[in-house]
Amino acid sequence: MEEKFIAAWEANREKAAAIGVRMRPLDLKDAKRLLSGSRLSDGFQELADKGQLKLSLEALAVDQRFTSLFTDREANEALSRLLEAGYRF
Numbered sequence: 001m002e003e004k005f006i007a008a009w010e011a012n013r014e015k016a017a018a019i020g021v022r023m024r025p026l027d028l029k030d031a032k033r034l035l036s037g038s039r040l041s042d043g044f045q046e047l048a049d050k051g052q053l054k055l056s057l058e059a060l061a062v063d064q065r066f067t068s069l070f071t072d073r074e075a076n077e078a079l080s081r082l083l084e085a086g087y088r089f
Contacts, residue, residue: 002028005066012055021046021055028069031057035074040081048085058082 005028013023023042026034034041034057041057053059061070061078070078 001066001069005031005060005069008060008063008066009057012060016043016047016052016055019050019052021050021052023057026057031061032070032074035061035070035077044081044085048087053082053085053087056082059087 006026009026009031013025016023021043031041044053044056044058047053047056058078058081060066062075062082067075
């Protein structure tokens with residue numbers, strides 16, 4: 001499952017780059033660390049400004065394909081960030 005998550009993140013990074021948003025490569029450990037802190041993931045605000053939060057780390061963390069990889073706290077943080085930014089599911 002972790003490999004699929006990384007592949008999905010890489011695909012999202014490519015799509016984001018195509019619209020001018022740069023995001024760093026991440027492994028699952030980095031993703032979990034970002035969702036445990038108060039710092040937004042790379043490109044989050046730029047993606048929000050472009051209406052493309054679906055490409056964010058936060059959106060992947062709450063994607064039903066990957067929820068088993070994250071703790072409830074990490075998933076709730078991701079969801080909170082998305083909702084605060086006006087993300088529509």
